[in-house]
Structures are given as structure tokens and as C-alpha cells.
Amino acid sequence: MYKYDNYDQAIVDARVAEFRDQVNRRMAGEITEDQFKPLRLMNGLYLQLHAYMLRVAIPYGTLDSRQMRMLAHIARKYDRDYGHFTTRQNIQYNWIKLEECADLLEELASVEMHAIQTSGNCIRNISSDQYAGAAADEVTDPRPWAELLRQWSTFHPEFSYLPRKFKIAVIASPEDRAAMRLHDIGLELVRKDGELGARVFVGGGMGRTPMIAPEINPFVKADDLLSYIEACLRVYNRYGRRDNIYKARIKILVHEIGADEYRRQVAEEFAHVKTLGIDPPLAELERISAFFAAPAFDAADVEPDRSDPDFAVWLDQNVKPHKQAGYAIVNISLKPIGGIPGDASSAQIDVMADLAEKYSFDELRVTHAQNIVLPHVAKRDLYAVWQALRDADLANANLDLISDIIACPGLDYCSLANARSIPIAQKIATRFADAERQRDVGELKLKISGCINACGHHHAGHIGILGVDKKGVENYQLTLGGSGAEDVSIGKITGPGFDEDGIVDAVEKAVEKYRELREGDERFVDTYRRVGMDPFKEAIYG
Amino acid sequence: MVEFRYRDDEVTEQPSVTLDAFLDQSNASAVRLEPDDDARKLIPFLDRLTLIEVAFPKFRDGRGYSSARILREAGYTGELRAQGDVLVDQIAFMRRCGFDSFAPEGSLNPEAVERALSTYDQYYQKAADAAVPVWKLRHG
Amino acid sequence: MKLLTGNELGSGAVTWWTGNGWSIHVEDAVDVGEGGESILHAEEGARRVNAPYIIDAIATPEGPRPAHIKDRVRALGPTVRPDLTLKPADPAAGDWII
Numbered sequence: 074m075y076k077y078d079n080y081d082q083a084i085v086d087a088r089v090a091e092f093r094d095q096v097n098r099r100m101a102g103e104i105t106e107d108q109f110k111p112l113r114l115m116n117g118l119y120l121q122l123h124a125y126m127l128r129v130a131i132p133y134g135t136l137d138s139r140q141m142r143m144l145a146h147i148a149r150k151y152d153r154d155y156g157h158f159t160t161r162q163n164i165q166y167n168w169i170k171l172e173e174c175a176d177l178l179e180e181l182a183s184v185e186m187h188a189i190q191t192s193g194n195c196i197r198n199i200s201s202d203q204y205a206g207a208a209a210d211e212v213t214d215p216r217p218w219a220e221l222l223r224q225w226s227t228f229h230p231e232f233s234y235l236p237r238k239f240k241i242a243v244i245a246s247p248e249d250r251a252a253m254r255l256h257d258i259g260l261e262l263v264r265k266d267g268e269l270g271a272r273v274f275v276g277g278g279m280g281r282t283p284m285i286a287p288e289i290n291p292f293v294k295a296d297d298l299l300s301y302i303e304a305c306l307r308v309y310n311r312y313g314r315r316d317n318i319y320k321a322r323i324k325i326l327v328h329e330i331g332a333d334e335y336r337r338q339v340a341e342e343f344a345h346v347k348t349l350g351i352d353p354p355l356a357e358l359e360r361i362s363a364f365f366a367a368p369a370f371d372a373a374d375v376e377p378d379r380s381d382p383d384f385a386v387w388l389d390q391n392v393k394p395h396k397q398a399g400y401a402i403v404n405i406s407l408k409p410i411g412g413i414p415g416d417a418s419s420a421q422i423d424v425m426a427d428l429a430e431k432y433s434f435d436e437l438r439v440t441h442a443q444n445i446v447l448p449h450v451a452k453r454d455l456y457a458v459w460q461a462l463r464d465a466d467l468a469n470a471n472l473d474l475i476s477d478i479i480a481c482p483g484l485d486y487c488s489l490a491n492a493r494s495i496p497i498a499q500k501i502a503t504r505f506a507d508a509e510r511q512r513d514v515g516e517l518k519l520k521i522s523g524c525i526n527a528c529g530h531h532h533a534g535h536i537g538i539l540g541v542d543k544k545g546v547e548n549y550q551l552t553l554g555g556s557g558a559e560d561v562s563i564g565k566i567t568g569p570g571f572d573e574d575g576i577v578d579a580v581e582k583a584v585e586k587y588r589e590l591r592e593g594d595e596r597f598v599d600t601y602r603r604v605g606m607d608p609f610k611e612a613i614y615g
Numbered sequence: 616m617v618e619f620r621y622r623d624d625e626v627t628e629q630p631s632v633t634l635d636a637f638l639d640q641s642n643a644s645a646v647r648l649e650p651d652d653d654a655r656k657l658i659p660f661l662d663r664l665t666l667i668e669v670a671f672p673k674f675r676d677g678r679g680y681s682s683a684r685i686l687r688e689a690g691y692t693g694e695l696r697a698q699g700d701v702l703v704d705q706i707a708f709m710r711r712c713g714f715d716s717f718a719p720e721g722s723l724n725p726e727a728v729e730r731a732l733s734t735y736d737q738y739y740q741k742a743a744d745a746a747v748p749v750w751k752l753r754h755g
Numbered sequence: 756m757k758l759l760t761g762n763e764l765g766s767g768a769v770t771w772w773t774g775n776g777w778s779i780h781v782e783d784a785v786d787v788g789e790g791g792e793s794i795l796h797a798e799e800g801a802r803r804v805n806a807p808y809i810i811d812a813i814a815t816p817e818g819p820r821p822a823h824i825k826d827r828v829r830a831l832g833p834t835v836r837p838d839l840t841l842k843p844a845d846p847a848a849g850d851w852i853i
Contacts, residue, residue, distance in 0.1 A: 228735070
């Protein structure tokens with residue numbers, strides 16, 4: 074894992090002092106809320122329905138146990154004893170006081186964490202593959218590149234007042250576990266003639282105009298990367314639309330001028346930017362990479378004893394192969410049946426920290442599906458890990474099943490929402506509570522957003538649900554056929570919307586239709602793609 | 616009115632003209648760029664300009680930051696002024712982009728400006744100022 | 756009726772104008788009629804409230820009920836965490852929102 078040096082620490086410490094000063098000026102009335110808002114947002118502090126909400130960055134979703142324990146401590150001391158893990162691998166606290174926020178940030182800084190650029194019209198936290206460093210299919214660990222980008226983007230003087238927010242994801246596997254092409258910039262690290270570089274995709278996103286990012290460059294060399302990304306951003310900063318907030322994301326610019334023209338403009342800007350010497354030497358990427366060296370794997374390759382049936386079910390569903398023999402990747406589902414997707418109590422956060430320290434080389438990951446990963450668990454320890462998780466209500470064996478739902482906070486917390494998301498997730502999970510039925514349905518990614526901003530990734534759900542406000546009453550639209558993975562696609566709306574109970578019934582009808590129509594080992598989305606919308610529509614509305 | 620200036624030379628008294636007016640005629644030595652003006656159009660004339668004023672009608676509109684960097688990257692050494700809705704907490708970013716004078720619409724507290732400019736000693740990225748980026752400090 | 760609501764600047768807590776101050780209980784809110792704007796500006800200027808706005812509400816025997824579900828959620832708390840609402844002991848409190 075990356076460790077701060079004195080430079081990194083000084084910058085984060087200075088940020089705490091700066092934010093404390095900004096808060097003091099706001100409390101004293103020296104600046105208005107209109108002026109303070111972009112300042113607090115650039116530090117992840119929102120004013121939501123019930124209180125201030127703080128979003129803490131978890132760069133590329135990687136944490137050690139000390140940092141995880143700090144997240145539990147923050148939940149206990151400054152919030153109401155829980156936190157909410159988000160689709161961009163961050164954590165949110167829902168009940169933060171402005172007057173305590175600087176103290177909180179100071180505690181975070183003591184474990185090399187911050188809330189820098191977790192909101193606002195700037196470059197947000199860099200997200201990545203939660204299996205980085207553990208996945209068998211990766212060409213390299215993407216996190217050093219993500220850290221390079223984190224440093225470059227932190228307080229970037231030219232790109233802190235962009236037309237709109239800007240999200241970057243970095244992966245290094247053909248399998249996309251980070252919804253890479255639904256980001257403003259998606260990077261896929263690839264090897265060409267032995268050299269590592271990045272495929273660059275620009276202009277993806279969800280929101281009210283979902284778009285899949287087109288490839289803008291098939292290969293950018295490591296020592297050109299920052300110049301190239303800087304060129305991508307400069308073209309956007311100058312020409313992205315500022316007349317309409319709904320058209321201000323880079324996807325609209327790329328779409329309106331076309332990928333070819335955008336590519337041409339970036340190439341022209343890059344030719345200039347490359348002369349400025351903004352790229353660090355490769356030694357910097359090597360310095361960062363050294364922090365991500367593989368741990369000292371030494372466990373014998375033993376298969377776990379499957380005699381406990383509950384453990385065996387969990388093993389088959391939540392544990393994934395590791396690139397190192399003798400090890401496995403453990404997924405901890407934060408989706409108990411009837412629970413709140415992505416929420417964890419401080420006690421649970423502490424349990425996960427302890428397990429990471431004891432069994433996973435002190436590492437944890439947050440996933441974009443709002444779950445937690447222990448990336449490097451010896452197979453001989455899997456049973457002990459499962460027992461500890463079970464005792465903390467964290468052994469839900471539903472990874473990638475219909476109850477492993479992504480849901481935004483919705484109208485229960487969010488001031489932008491039009492409808493509640495969490496109760497819908499709870500009702501659907503409860504309807505499909507039977508574990509065998511869920512497993513029979515198989516991989517089914519269900520994603521719920523409480524408004525058109527699509528924080529719940531509904532466009533990318535095999536089944537997506539969008540909450541809308543229909544004359545003051547919550548109403549839910551259904552979409553089918555989306556995907557955020559390497560088979561990326563945008564879901565299509567089935568037809569008229571439903572009320573709260575109606576949407577649960579509609580989901581069940583769609584699932585039953587799939588069970589009737591599926592061939593071989595087709596997943597829900599495969600069947601949908603083969604047969605199209607009509608049979609589902611008929612089942613739902615007929 | 617120029618409230619903060621980080622240059623030793625004399626203030627240009629000449630009023631600035633619009634980019635279109637400048638390109639049409641003129642032998643003006645001061646020009647004003649609006650957010651949607653293309654700063655690169657000034658590049659052939661930089662050596663006879665002593666003041667380029669970049670307008671910030673709304674603090675949220677960040678195009679002027681790119682205009683400033685483009686001008687400094689092209690070698691402009693004259694006064695580069697940020698004018699308009701310029702806030703205390705933006706001045707450090709603006710300095711890094713090459714602005715060396717500020718004419719904010721609302722009056723700014725000089726102490727707050729001084730504090731904002733001295734908050735950070737280190738910067739991650741190379742920009743238009745003289746700061747040495749952290750990666751260079753690490754690797755020499 | 757019309758209510759004036761906002762958040763406390765320091766704590767962020769949801770507050771309601773009571774005619775001579777602010778309360779976290781919507782039951783204490785009073786009808787501001789057409790006079791809301793001037794109270795809003797004075798209170799915001801004095802930083803006794805943050806991000807204030809005026810909403811429609813319906814008078815009921817139990818007190819004012821905000822017309823929009825969003826403000827009812829604000830008034831009580833998250834429907835999915837009754838324990839964190841202003842009425843944790845009342846399991847039926849959430850019915851008031853829907």
C-alpha cells in the first residue's frame with residue numbers, strides 16, 4: 074500500500090488548516106453560503122436532508138486496518154455509529170456537524186486520509202479494480218497509476234473550476250470490475266510490445282444522458298500519461314458547455330463534436346503540453362509501484378474443508394480465485410436481506426479491520442458495488458474468516474446475486490432525490506430472500522437510483538430501477554439490459570412506471586420470465602439480449 | 616480596481632480593449648479576454664502587450680485559468696490580471712496559473728489573501744509558476 | 756399554510772421557524788403567510804439559519820404537515836432508520852411521511 078512521505082503529509086495537513094480557516098470564516102459570516110458551498114464541496118461536505126454529509130476519499134478503494142479503524146472511530150465520535158460505502162469506493166457519513174468537521178479531518182489526516190475533491194466541479198477520487206494486485210487476469214497492478222493520477226489531480230490549479238465534476242477510473246484487466254467505460258475518463262492498462270501503457274476512453278457517464286465512453290487513444294505510454302490527460306482536461310475546461318448544468322459533463326462535449334474531432338483537439342493540445350515537462354520521470358511511477366509490491370505469500374495450496382454447508386455456499390458465492398496459489402479473494406457483502414445496501418456499523422467496520430490485519434496482509438478494498446474485499450486471504454484461513462464474518466452479520470452469501478443490490482441513499486437522505494431507493498432494495502431482497510431461489514437465478518445485477526443523476530447506476534443494471542416524482546408521489550421506472558462490466562451497455566426502459574409494491578412485482582415477473590426462457594447457463598442479461606424486450610414487456614404488463 | 620499586484624513594474628495606464636477590437640486594429644498594449652475568447656489568438660502579439668486582463672464574470676467559470684496558462688506557456692511575461700468575481704480561495708490557484716495581479720469586484724481582506732497564498736509549501740504538479748513539483752523534489 | 760425551514764449553520768440540524776425563533780420540531784412551526792421572505796433574509800443574514808426556504812404545508816390537528824414528501828422526510832428522519840428519527844419510540848411514526 075502507498076505510504077505518505079513528508080510531502081504528501083504536509084499537503085494533507087495544510088488542507089486541514091485551510092478548511093478550518095474556511096469554516097471559521099463561514100461561521101463568522103465573512104463569506105456567504107453561496108461562496109462557501111464550492112469550498113465545502115471541494116472537501117466533500119454536502120448539506121443533505123437531515124444534516125451535513127461528509128464524503129471521505131478512499132483512493133482507488135484501498136485501505137489498511139488502521140485506516141479502516143479510523144473510519145469506525147469517526148462513525149462513533151462524529152456520526153451516529155455507522156457509515157455508508159459508495160459506488161465510487163468512498164465512505165459517507167450522514168450526520169456530520171460543520172463545527173466539528175475540521176477536527177474530524179485532522180483525525181483522518183493522522184492516518185493518511187482526507188476528503189479532498191470528493192465533490193465539486195473538479196477531478197474526483199480515482200477509482201479502480203477492487204481485485205487489483207490479486208486478480209489473475211491483470212497485466213499489472215493499476216493502483217500505482219491511480220496514485221500517480223491522484224497526486225497530479227490534487228489541487229490542480231487549472232482544473233478546480235471545471236464545467237462539471239470529473240471522474241476517472243483505472244483498470245488493468247480485460248474484465249471490467251470498475252464500470253470503467255462509464256467514467257469521464259476510463260483507462261485500461263495494456264501491454265504493447267512489452268511496454269505498459271493506457272487505452273484511453275473519454276466521455277462515458279450515467280446521469281440523465283448515459284453514454285459509453287469511446288476509445289480516444291489505443292495506447293498512451295506511461296511517461297506521456299499525465300500530459301495526455303492534462304490535454305484531455307484542458308480541451309474540456311475550455312470547450313465543455315457551461316450554459317446548461319445538464320449538458321456540462323465531458324460526455325456531452327465528446328458527443329456533440331464527435332469522438333474524432335475531440336481526439337484531434339486532444340492530439341493538438343498534447344503536442345503542445347508535452348513540451349512543458351509536466352510528466353514526472355518513470356522513476357516516480359517506480360517509486361510508487363514499490364509500495365504495491367506483492368506481499369510475502371507463503372501459504373500452502375490447501376483446499377478448505379467444505380463440510381459446513383453454510384460455509385460451502387459462501388465459499389462458492391463470495392470467494393474468488395487469487396493469482397497466487399494457496400490464496401483467495403474474499404468478498405464481504407454489505408447487503409444483508411432487508412438491510413441498507415452499503416451501510417456498515419462501526420462495530421462491523423472494526424471487525425473487517427481486524428480480519429484484514431490478521432488474515433489479509435493488512436489490506437481491504439471497497440468495491441463500486443458497495444461491498445468490501447479482503448484481497449489476500451490464505452485458503453487455510455477461509456473458514457476462520459467466514460466464522461468471524463458470520464458472527465458480525467457479514468457473511469451474506471449473495472455476491473452478484475439479485476439481493477446484492479446497488480442503491481443510492483435516495484430520498485431517505487439525499488436532497489437531490491425524487492424517490493426513496495433503500496426501501497425498494499429492501500423489499501426486492503426480501504422477496505427473493507430464499508437463498509436457493511437466488512442462486513438458481515444466478516448473476517443478476519440490480520441497481521436502484523432515486524433520481525435521474527443515477528448515483529445508483531440504474532442504467533448499468535441488468536435490471537435497473539429509477540425513482541421519479543409523479544405529482545408528489547414516488548414512482549419507479551424499470552430498465553432492462555444494462556451492464557457496467559466489459560460487456561458494457563445502457564439499459565432500456567420497459568414502459569410505464571410503478572408504485573412501490575408494483576415495482577417489486579414487476580421485477581419478480583421479469584425474473585420469472587427469464588427462468589422460463591433461459592438456455593444453458595445464460596445469465597439474465599444474456600437471455601434479455603438474445604430474446605429482446607418484448608417477452609419481458611408482455612410478462613410485466615400483459 | 617487592482618487590489619493585489621505581484622509585480623515590480625509600473626501599472627499600465629492604458630485601458631484594455633476587447634480581443635476583437637485588438638485583432639481588428641490595433642496598437643493597443645492592453646487587452647481584455649472574456650471567458651469564451653481564444654487566448655491563443657494573442658500569441659503572435661505577446662511581445663507588444665503589457666497587460667492582459669482575463670474576465671471572471673462568475674467565479675464558477677474556470678475557463679480563465681486555462682487562458683492564463685496558455686499565455687504563460689507561450690512566453691507572455693507582461694501583467695496578467697484576473698478581474699471580476701474573484702474569491703480569496705481562488706487566488707492561490709490563479710497565481711499558479713500565471714496571474715500576477717487581481718482586480719476583484721468585491722473587496723478582499725488582505726490578511727485572508729496572504730493566508731491563502733501561504734497555506735501550501737508544496738505542490739504535486741508543475742504549473743505556470745516557479746514552484747518545483749513534489750515529484751521533482753523527490754527525484755531531483 | 757406556509758412554513759419557513761432551513762438548517763442550523765453549525766450542526767446542520769433541520770429547523771423550523773416558530774414565530775420568534777427556531778425549533779427542530781415541525782409541530783412548533785407557524786404559518787408565515789406572505790411574510791416569509793423578509794424573515795428568511797433577516798435570519799439568514801444573522802446566520803441563525805442556513806439555506807432557508809419556504810414550503811407549503813397543510814394544517815392538521817397534530818400540527819403542520821409539509822406538502823412535499825421531501826420536507827416530511829426532513830421533518831422526521833430517514834424512513835429506513837426509525838431509530839434515528841425524532842420519534843424513535845413510535846414505530847408508526849413513518850406512516851406520517853408516506
